[in-house]
Amino acid sequence: DRAKFEAILQGELQMGIAAHNLGSSEIKLGAAYLQKLQQKIKIPFVSANIRDAEGQLITEPQRTVVVNGKRLLIVGVISSQYAVSGVQVSSPRDAVLSIVDQKAGQYDWLIVLAYLPEIELRHFAAELPEADVILGGGTHQSIAPAYAGPTTVAAAARQGKFLVQLQPPHGSRQGGWEGRVVEMTGEFSDSEQQKQNLQAFYAELEKRDFTAAETGFSPALPVNPPAGYFVAGSESCRKCH
Template sequence: MGGSSGCDHTNRADDKPSLVVVSGDTAGWIVPCGCTTNQSGGLLRRGSYLQQLSEQANILYLDAGGALHGTSPYDVAKFEAILQGEQTMGITLHNIGSAEASLGADQLRRIEESLGDEPLFLSANTRDSAGQSLGIPSKIVNVGSRRVLVIGVLSPSFATEEVRIGPPQKAILDELARSKEEGGHDVSIVLAYLPEEELRELASQLPEVDAVIGGPTGQAIAPEPSGPLLLASATNKGKFLITLTLPSIATPKLTGQVIEMTEEFAGAQSQQENLDRFYKELAARDFTPEETSFEPAWSAGGASAHRVAGSKSCRKCHQADCDVWEHSAHSHAWQTLQKTGSQVDSYCQQCHVTGFGVPGGFVSAKRSPDRVNVGCESCHGPSQQHVEQPEVHTFHFKNAVSTCVRCHDPENSPQFDYGTYWPRIEHGTKGTL
């Protein structure tokens, strides 16, 4: 095998096959939002898949990086919950991706220390401003009878003032040489959080390794030959995992496949418990929009022109329209979150409240209970000025339809069609929305 110690271990007899499973680019997608059917991904399904595999194979579980969405307090809390979920699944190493690096060395070290004594973060080419590594550069893990060398790297394009990133190829070659000096390995796998063009270029320069598994490539890449090695990518909100089968007598070559985390994988109970703990933490911390990385529903503007007044202020002049709204799903949007407990999650709140992060709008579940549900201003825009001066229309008065796709996007509402949906809530004077 490329990059091995030179020993042929394919004739060892194992009772079970040995597999390497790699996730990546979870991007905060701890669970599918649930706004539509057939959504993929989520830690509950990932846990179920790994649990099924562990019953019939030796498993090495790794993550290629990119687990969080941003650096806000909300994002950090979710990142910690994702890592705790990964630990429950038996993860061995979590490569540092761009999102992890953006937290900075101190934050990463604090998080790692809170998770236990064993090193979790992997990175051969990242350093802090003092020259200290952000993670261990590599590790040899015994998987069945195989000695698997795992190396992690990050693209230099993600360097920051605090995080320095060296050339990935050199870092990898250094770790291969170090492994050879310390007794060698049977299989070498590189977790490389690099954009696709860089990823493919790196793979072409590394005939010494057996597999390069990437991260932010937009869409997952099923394992494919790249010279003598296998190239693959686990990405897209953790919806796709890469599963490699290590060489054996039955299959003397390293093989792999991409697995989509669909509804066929029932949620693992241990991951549901982890999700419940996370929701409990969110309920206690009651994050405001300013404590997240999510954009406000509208950009800031004049104090009156861009201030939410609340749906109750509409009823005096728009009684019939309000009656239509009260019988629509929009007026019960918050209750749909309560059914799953996700009403505490800012990611879900964005599209189930009125004026997320806007003056006069939704602040948090505890602090603005009168701004839950998708009210009139979610589509028509802040109306405080209109309430004070009825002749001044809200700024979405003639183009409310344009606001639909902010929440009814391809991810959360793939079947959305304005011509089909509008009759369900039709109100007002045609041509003036």
């Protein structure tokens, strides 16, 4: 899982990604690993509401990116339902509002990357009119850009087959962001650089020869399994073992 994740991040860096919000898959890898990885490859992680066991933020809570003269304040949050051992997840809304207070007058647009289930995402958007855009990342289906009060809400499905394209209002903050969901079909040509990154990942897999347990594709066996514990193939394996 870590090798795959690092290959994905290399692809993101090649695309010039501005911010990567931590989601459920990332948080399972642990705070220490994520912090070490960020130092290693300089990936722009953001998360305003994930803390380690000591209560310290594990990455930057926000990033400010200037695009065409406009300052975009990008904040990342995750649902508390994805909390795992060794990390603390606070209220997404409170985390964003705290940054809004800290950065008052220092940005033109507030973009929130919110890894939340769809129902929670919609409630979150309704309660956060301070945001210009809220982009979801934990939904099963893509959500076409739509308004929740003054805020534009959208999401790309987790499978990576879609992306969300957004356009800010022209001239001023009057009006909202608009856009559409774009399906990544064969009409989009493959990037040669990304293909090379993929081949490098395949070569690394072949070189390291992971066991099934290391891949994350199979659940780990319990420690000291109880009597009568069987898995598929137990009868066949017993003939030799």
